[in-house]
Amino acid sequence: MTSPSPTLSPNGAARIDLTKKLRWRSIFSNSLDATVGILTCAAIVPLLSVIYMVLSHGAVHFRLSMLWQLPPAAGMEGGGFGNALLGTLILVGIGALVSVPLGVLTAIFLTEYSRGSKSARVIRFSAKILSGLPSILAGVFIFGVLVVTTKHFSVMAGGLALSILMLPIVILSTEEALLRVPHFLREASLALGANQTQTVLNVTLPTAAPAILTGVMLAIARAAGETAPIIFTALTTPYWIQSLNEPTASMSVLIYNFATVPYKNLIDMAWSASFILILIVLVTNVISHFVVNRSKS
Amino acid sequence: MDPTAADVPESHTKTSWVANDRSKHSRRFDLFFAKATFLAGWGTVVLLAWIAFQIGYAAWPAFQKFQFGFIVGQNWDPNSDIYGALPLIYGTAVSSALALLIATPLGVAIAIFLTEDYLPPAVQDFFKFTVELLAAIPSVIYGLWGIFVIIPITTPIGNWLNDHMGWCPLFSTPSYGPGFFPASFVLAIMVLPTIAALSRTALRTTPIATKEGALALGATRWEVIWQISLPMASTGIVGAAVLALGRAMGETMALAMLVGNNNQISASLFAPANTIASLLANSFGEASGLQVAALMYLSFILMALTLAINAIAEVVLERTGANRQRG
Amino acid sequence: MNLTRFVSFGGIAISCLTILAMVSVQNVKADQVTLNASGATFPGPLYQRWFAEYNKLHSDVRVNYQAVGSGAGIKSFTDGLTDFGASDAAMSDTEMAAVKTGGVLLLPMTAGSIVISYNLPGVTAAIQLPRDVYPAIFTGEIKRWNDPKIAAANPGVNLPDLAITVASRADGSGTTYNFSGHLSAISADFKAKIGQGKQVKFPGVAGKGNDGVAALITQTPGTIGYVEYGYAQATKLPMAVLQNQAGKFVAPTPESGSAALGQVPLPENLRAFITDPTGEPSYPIVTYTWWLVHTDYSAKPGVADAIKGLATWALTEGQKLSPDLGYLPLPDNVAVKVQAALTQIK
Numbered sequence: 019m020t021s022p023s024p025t026l027s028p029n030g031a032a033r034i035d036l037t038k039k040l041r042w043r044s045i046f047s048n049s050l051d052a053t054v055g056i057l058t059c060a061a062i063v064p065l066l067s068v069i070y071m072v073l074s075h076g077a078v079h080f081r082l083s084m085l086w087q088l089p090p091a092a093g094m095e096g097g098g099f100g101n102a103l104l105g106t107l108i109l110v111g112i113g114a115l116v117s118v119p120l121g122v123l124t125a126i127f128l129t130e131y132s133r134g135s136k137s138a139r140v141i142r143f144s145a146k147i148l149s150g151l152p153s154i155l156a157g158v159f160i161f162g163v164l165v166v167t168t169k170h171f172s173v174m175a176g177g178l179a180l181s182i183l184m185l186p187i188v189i190l191s192t193e194e195a196l197l198r199v200p201h202f203l204r205e206a207s208l209a210l211g212a213n214q215t216q217t218v219l220n221v222t223l224p225t226a227a228p229a230i231l232t233g234v235m236l237a238i239a240r241a242a243g244e245t246a247p248i249i250f251t252a253l254t255t256p257y258w259i260q261s262l263n264e265p266t267a268s269m270s271v272l273i274y275n276f277a278t279v280p281y282k283n284l285i286d287m288a289w290s291a292s293f294i295l296i297l298i299v300l301v302t303n304v305i306s307h308f309v310v311n312r313s314k315s
Numbered sequence: 316m317d318p319t320a321a322d323v324p325e326s327h328t329k330t331s332w333v334a335n336d337r338s339k340h341s342r343r344f345d346l347f348f349a350k351a352t353f354l355a356g357w358g359t360v361v362l363l364a365w366i367a368f369q370i371g372y373a374a375w376p377a378f379q380k381f382q383f384g385f386i387v388g389q390n391w392d393p394n395s396d397i398y399g400a401l402p403l404i405y406g407t408a409v410s411s412a413l414a415l416l417i418a419t420p421l422g423v424a425i426a427i428f429l430t431e432d433y434l435p436p437a438v439q440d441f442f443k444f445t446v447e448l449l450a451a452i453p454s455v456i457y458g459l460w461g462i463f464v465i466i467p468i469t470t471p472i473g474n475w476l477n478d479h480m481g482w483c484p485l486f487s488t489p490s491y492g493p494g495f496f497p498a499s500f501v502l503a504i505m506v507l508p509t510i511a512a513l514s515r516t517a518l519r520t521t522p523i524a525t526k527e528g529a530l531a532l533g534a535t536r537w538e539v540i541w542q543i544s545l546p547m548a549s550t551g552i553v554g555a556a557v558l559a560l561g562r563a564m565g566e567t568m569a570l571a572m573l574v575g576n577n578n579q580i581s582a583s584l585f586a587p588a589n590t591i592a593s594l595l596a597n598s599f600g601e602a603s604g605l606q607v608a609a610l611m612y613l614s615f616i617l618m619a620l621t622l623a624i625n626a627i628a629e630v631v632l633e634r635t636g637a638n639r640q641r642g
Numbered sequence: 643m644n645l646t647r648f649v650s651f652g653g654i655a656i657s658c659l660t661i662l663a664m665v666s667v668q669n670v671k672a673d674q675v676t677l678n679a680s681g682a683t684f685p686g687p688l689y690q691r692w693f694a695e696y697n698k699l700h701s702d703v704r705v706n707y708q709a710v711g712s713g714a715g716i717k718s719f720t721d722g723l724t725d726f727g728a729s730d731a732a733m734s735d736t737e738m739a740a741v742k743t744g745g746v747l748l749l750p751m752t753a754g755s756i757v758i759s760y761n762l763p764g765v766t767a768a769i770q771l772p773r774d775v776y777p778a779i780f781t782g783e784i785k786r787w788n789d790p791k792i793a794a795a796n797p798g799v800n801l802p803d804l805a806i807t808v809a810s811r812a813d814g815s816g817t818t819y820n821f822s823g824h825l826s827a828i829s830a831d832f833k834a835k836i837g838q839g840k841q842v843k844f845p846g847v848a849g850k851g852n853d854g855v856a857a858l859i860t861q862t863p864g865t866i867g868y869v870e871y872g873y874a875q876a877t878k879l880p881m882a883v884l885q886n887q888a889g890k891f892v893a894p895t896p897e898s899g900s901a902a903l904g905q906v907p908l909p910e911n912l913r914a915f916i917t918d919p920t921g922e923p924s925y926p927i928v929t930y931t932w933w934l935v936h937t938d939y940s941a942k943p944g945v946a947d948a949i950k951g952l953a954t955w956a957l958t959e960g961q962k963l964s965p966d967l968g969y970l971p972l973p974d975n976v977a978v979k980v981q982a983a984l985t986q987i988k
Contacts, residue, residue, distance in 0.1 A: 047535035055433070057424035061511075062442075064504050065449055068460050072452065091694040092687035092967050111655075123355035131352055141356045143625060144363040149561030150621030151366070152592035154599060155614055159366050162373075169722055171678060182362070189359065190558055191513060194551050198520040213341065215348040229516045232447070236509060239451035246567055246596060250714075253678060255706035256694065265678060265706050270453045274568070275709065277455055278853045279687050280876035281967070292456050299451035303444055393814070394839035462857050470861070491807055491847050492861045576812030576848035587847050597850055600711025601814025601840045603737075 069296075076293030079286040085294070089256050089272060092281040099291045101258045105173075105266035106295070108259065109252065110241045112177025113184050118234055120181075121188025122223075128189075129196040130218055142193070149186035156182040157247030165251055171265045176252030183244060184237035191233025195226040227310050235303050242299055245270045269295045370614050377608035385612060391578045393598070398609040400616055402578045406495075406588040407617065410574065411563040413499035413584075414506060419556055421503070422510025426552075427540060429511075430518040443515065450508040458572030461501040466573070469497045473585035490585035493575035498588075501573055502566060506559035513558070517551020518544055553632060557625065564621060567596040591617045675948040677705045681715020681728030682816055683851070684870055685752055685931045688969050689728065692960045696952055703948045712816045713840065719746075719934050725945055727934035730816020731840070732913040744936030747987065748912050749980050751956055753970040755899040756821050756927040757874045758882040760866040761859050762787065764802065768893060770795045773885045773926075777829035779866060780808055781836060782845035787864060795885075802864075808846030809858040809867030815840060817852070820929040821868045827917035828887075828926075871899070872968020886926040887918050898925035899970040908979055928970065937986050950984050957981050 083098055090097030124141065132138045160179040165171055199222050207217040223230075253265035254275070269291050276288035377385065381398060388399020425446060429439050473490025480486050490496075521544045529539045545552075575587020576597065591613050602610055679689075686709035693705040710718075712729035719727030720741050728751075738746050758776060760769065771779070772795045778784045784791060788801040811818045819840045826833035836842050846865075849855045852873040859865045859879065871894050874881055883893045892898045902924035906916045916928055933953070939946040957980055961971040972980070 043535050043538065047537035050537045050540075051433075054424045054427050057421055058428040061421040061425055061507060064500075065446065065507070067464060068449065068452060068457065068504070069445075071460050071464065072456060091691035093691060093963070094694065120355050120358065123352045124359050127352035127356035131349060132356070137356070139629075141360055143622075143629075144360045146557055146561065146625045147618060147621050148359070148363055148366075149558055150564045150618070151561075152565035152567050152595055152614070152617065154567050154592070154595050155366070155370065155565075158599070159369055162369055163365075165723060166721055171723065182366075185359065185362075186561070187558060190554055191516075194513065194517065194554050197550070198517070200522070213345045215345040216341065218348075229520070232512055232516050235447060236450050236512060239447065239508075240562075242451055243453035245453065245455060249708060249710055253680065253706055254708040255704075256690065257704055257706075260676070264676070265708075270455070271708070273453055274455050275686075277459060278851050280853070280873045281687060282876075284687075292453060295453065296448055296451050300444060300448045303447055392843055393841045394837050394843070462861075466861060491865075492858060493847060493849070571812065571850045572854055576850070577846075597813035598841060599714070601713035601816075603713050603717070 072289065072292050072296065075286075075289035076291070080290040080293060084287070084290055088258070089267065089276075089287070090283060091256075092279065092284060095283060097287070099267075099269065099272055099287065099294070101255070102267040102269045102272040102291065103294065103298075105252070105259060105268040106242055106270065107298075108173060109176045109180055109248065109266065109268055110238055112174065113180030113241050114234070114238060116178065116181035117184035117188050117237065121185050121237075122192050122230065124189045125192035125196055126218055126223075128193050130214065130222070142190075145186045145189040148182070149190065151182070152246075153183055153244050154246035154250075156180075157250035160247070161250040170263055171251065171253035173252055173259065173262045173264065173266045176248045176266065176268070179247035179251045180241040180244065183247065184241050187237040187240065188233055191236065192226070192230045195229030195233065196222060198229065199225045228307070231306055231310050235299075235306065238302065239299050242295060243270055245274045249274075367615070367618060370611050370618070374608055374611035374615050376605060377612040380605070381609075381612075385609075386616065389578075389580065391594075393602070393606045393609075396605050398606075398612075400591075400613055402580045403589055403591045403594055403613060404616065404620065405580050406574065407564055407590040407592070407620065410495055410499045410502060410570065410588070410590055411560055413495065414502035414563045415556060415560055417500065417503035418507045418510055418559060419552075422507050422555070422559075423514050423545075423552060425507075425511040426514035426518055427544075429515050430544075431536065431540070443512070446508050446511045448508075449504075450512075454505070454566065454568035455572075457501055457505055458569040461497055461569065461573040465497045465501055466492050469494075469500070469585070477583075477585065484582040485584050488581060488583040488586045491575070491587060493573050494583075494585045494587050495574070496584045498570050498574040501569055502563050505566065505569065506562050509559045509562065510552075510555045513555035514548065514552045517548035517555070520551075521547045550632075553628070557628065560624065561621065564590075564617065565592050566590075567592045571596045673944065674702045674704065675944040677703070677725040677945065677948060677952075679705060679707045679715075679724050679726045679728065680710045680718050681707075681934070682712045682730045682931055683709040684730055684754060684816060685728060685969065688752055688964060688967050691963055691967065692956050693952075695960070695963070696955055699955075700951065703952060705952070711814060713814060716934065725939075725942070726936075726949060728931065729934060730929065730931045731819045732915070732930075732932050733934060741936075744938045744941075747935050747937050747983065749933045749935060749953060749983060750908070750912055750914070750930040750972065750976065751933050751953070751980070752961075752964055753899070753903055753928060753930045753972060754968070755871040755894050755902075755925055755970060756817060756824075756868055756929065757871050757879075757894045758866065758884065759856070759859050759869055759874050759879040760882060761861075761863050762802065762804070762880070763863045765799060767796075767799055768881060768883050769799070770883045770891050771885065772891075773828055773887075776882070776884060777825045777832040779806060780810075780825060780844060781829075781832050782808065783831075804864040807862060807865045808844050809855050809865050810844035810846065810848045811841075811855060811868075812848035812850050813841075813854075816929070816931070817868070817870055818842060821927060823915065823917050824927045870968070871970075875968050884926050886922075886924050887920050888922045888924070890922050892923065892925045894925050896965050896970060898923055899928050900973060902926070902928040903930075903970060903976070904973045908976055912980065912983060935987060938988055940988065946987050950987055953984055954981060 086100040087098030088101055128138050156179045160175050164175045203221055204217055207221045248268050248271050254267050254271050255265045259266045273288045273291050276284040385400050387401050389401050390397050390399045429442055470490045470492055476486040477489045526539050526543055529543050570590050571593035574593055576589050577587035578589050595610055689707055712731055715727040716729055718724045732748050775791050787804045793801055822842050823838040826838045847858055849858045852869045855867045855869050859867050881894050883891045885891050902919035905919045905921045905924055906914050908914050957977045964971045
């Protein structure tokens with residue numbers, strides 16, 4: 019039997035002077051509170067600065083008629099970016115239509131059907147490498163594969179180039195979201211007699227839905243702001259879209275074209291277009307979260 | 316009295332999908348769905364292989380001419396058809412690393428700030444949407460913001476540091492405006508939304524029961540965060556960092572406007588430099604002949620670099636056991 | 643949220659997009675011609691203005707033009723992806739031979755001058771740069787603003803003891819091609835050290851596009867760089883006065899630019915490179931920019947007539963719009979010669 023000791027309690031456990039340690043732990047905790055508050059403020063400042071720049075340049079010159087008018091040429095007054103807005107919606111829509119199902123299915127394969135296996139590592143690795151692909155290469159790839167062979171610049175080519183950029187984001191963030199669904203939910207579903215597909219579709223996916231949506235929205239936001247892939251695939255046009263096999267205007271290309279020339283009317287329009295672009299993404303983000311969260315409760 | 320059919324709530328009598336699972340229909344769908352996911356998964360690999368093949372095929376003439384000397388060559392001169400990639404590889408690696416170094420702590424800090432109860436939920440949602448919104452700003456706008464807002468701030472700082480601490484290799488050149496530091500800073504802001512949003516998702520899904528258990532045992536808020544929430548969210552945070560790194564290495568427009576476009580290797584934070592993606596953006600439109608092949612060779616190296624960095628990250632994660640969840 | 647609701651939400655969104663797309667598709671008129679074109683960035687804004695004005699007069703001709711760079715423009719034109727292209731550098735013989743179907747014709751449509759701009763705090767008068775001085779600045783040989791050679795050409799101007807930082811184009815560009823071509827023509831030293839090309843190794847820093855170079859110039863005192871005249875004029879950048887071949891110091895103006903253009907006779911194939919114009923009133927750095935068109939459009943009905951009509955209008959009425967936007971109108975004899983060449987398009 020051990021003799022009584024000031025540092026050990028009768029059953030051998032270490033005796034801690036709780037009062038002294040508690041003070042240090044509190045100081046540690048409070049200082050970290052302050053640190054994270056300061057870091058967040060430090061990060062928010064540049065973010066707000068960018069938003070402020072877009073608002074102060076863009077909102078000031080914005081007219082509602084810009085939403086449905088065609089772009090002006092240098093030195094012409096008025097006009098708008100209606101065709102570019104529609105073009106971006108359709109291009110990103112096609113990109114999402116291709117990348118979201120493919121990406122979600124891939125992520126499901128990684129977490130539900132092949133978790134931990136060699137194939138999962140290969141596939142996940144490929145997704146990570148794809149995420150590092152410069153956006154211009156996605157455009158060059160589709161240019162070589164689709165545009166040159168069909169001798170068309172087209173909306174479809176543009177949408178496909180965007181989907182290449184969106185795919186890795188969807189795969190990797192959906193995989194994370196699915197991994198965080200607790201095991202017991204899946205097991206309960208299987209115990210009730212559902213097969214794996216039914217479990218995934220009716221239990222796992224809905225539970226992970228808000229997190230998947232975050233990933234999808236990040237992918238959509240990225241695609242809406244990309245310029246280089248669209249220039250090489252969908253070209254541009256100053257007119258309304260004619261068909262999916264023809265070039266189309268897009269917000270990002272319009273902003274790129276107008277922001278780099280010295281004509282004031284075009285520069286102002288580029289800022290207004292940036293303002294509307296981020297407004298649209300914000301609205302889409304808010305609406306989708308609203309829909310997903312509403313149906314969960 | 317025994318319960319009759321009328322007593323049982325309607326929801327319990329509606330034939331749910333559970334009871335019908337033995338039907339041939341759902342079994343066939345089960346098989347079909349499993350096959351679909353298999354195809355999608357491997358389709359991703361096929362896509363990557365196809366892209367790599369196209370790039371490699373276009374790069375072949377340059378590879379034939381320069382072999383592996385391309386990687387260590389320091390001279391990029393389209394006019395004399397001499398190409399060397401080392402300054403570009405260096406620039407890409409350093410700018411991405413710096414950007415991630417700045418963005419990761421900031422992003423995780425924002426994520427923690429938004430998941431702990433510092434703020435009412437409505438305000439939290441507002442910040443969340445604001446941060447995610449920033450992912451939508453076109454790179455051209457970030458480039459312009461860098462030129463008009465950031466460079467006027469970093470140039471005097473760089474010159475001051477060069478004047479007073481020029482002996483340090485990091486500050487060994489004066490600041491002409493564009494360079495590593497402004498470019499990496501803007502790049503960090505560009506990838507910040509990715510890290511913040513995905514880290515926040517990861518932190519939110521920490522089981523509350525575990526956290527409350529720790530609190531009940533007397534842990535302070537930060538001990539819970541450091542020892543419970545962050546470790547459990549680590550795979551998510553690392554995943555976010557990987558996506559951010561990918562974006563940083565592949566960013567074209569904004570860097571083309573901010574990095575200085577000078578193919579040199581310099582240890583100084585404020586020296587102008589160049590990255591693979593921005594050189595690509597600048598040169599591709601006007602390139603022809605061997606220059607195109609050299610640019611494609613450069614792209615191939617970028618993909619190999621991404622592969623190498625991800626491989627190293629995998630190994631590090633294996634060692635620290637953070638990949639437990641993946642089996 | 644169950645699967646059916648998710649799918650139906652997605653389905654509604656997609657249907658909305660499709661309906662929106664279909665509603666916006668206009669009824670394509672039977673005789674409407676849409677031309678796709680791409681190429682040089684420098685003349686892009688002028689071309690867009692031309693196409694917009696022409697469409698107001700002839701609503702059946704629509705042109706989609708995107709500035710992707712002269713090189714990419716030549717490539718797309720050669721591969722048959724665009725109906726015509728635009729380039730700041732005329733196609734070489736090899737490039738012309740590579741056009742497999744339809745033949746190729748080069749049409750100079752407009753021109754511009756390249757100016758040397760700088761940032762010298764405290765100096766309001768335009769700096770004069772002699773012929774042997776400005777190439778040496780761009781090779782990096784003359785390193786400071788108060789160098790005796792610069793001071794000698796600018797008596798009475800208080801030049802600060804400031805280092806010269808050269809700002810050049812980072813992106814491959816026809817502007818660089820023409821500027822370096824001029825410097826190579828007047829300075830053997832420049833030709834040996836740097837040479838002519840779309841992307842050459844100038845010392846100093848580089849920016850993307852005219853706007854990138856302009857930003858570099860305005861940000862740092864002591865910077866000197868080259869930009870297109872239209873850009874410098876619209877953004878009120880200081881422009882250096884250069885010494886031409888005749889020994890006179892000439893400021894960049896529309897008149898001095900046109901004078902330079904008029905000095906060079908246009909050869910039969912319409913490919914004229916003006917690396918060092920003669921004549922006392924000529925501004926030394928001017929360039930043409932070309933349209934690349936096929937001579938045979940029989941595979942696409944209506945295109946040949948559309949291009950001929952468009953080009954004729956551009957060579958006559960369109961030239962009147964050039965000065966406002968910072969471009970040089972073609973000399974009359976040149977415009978007439980180009981119009982005559984249009985008959986080759988079938």
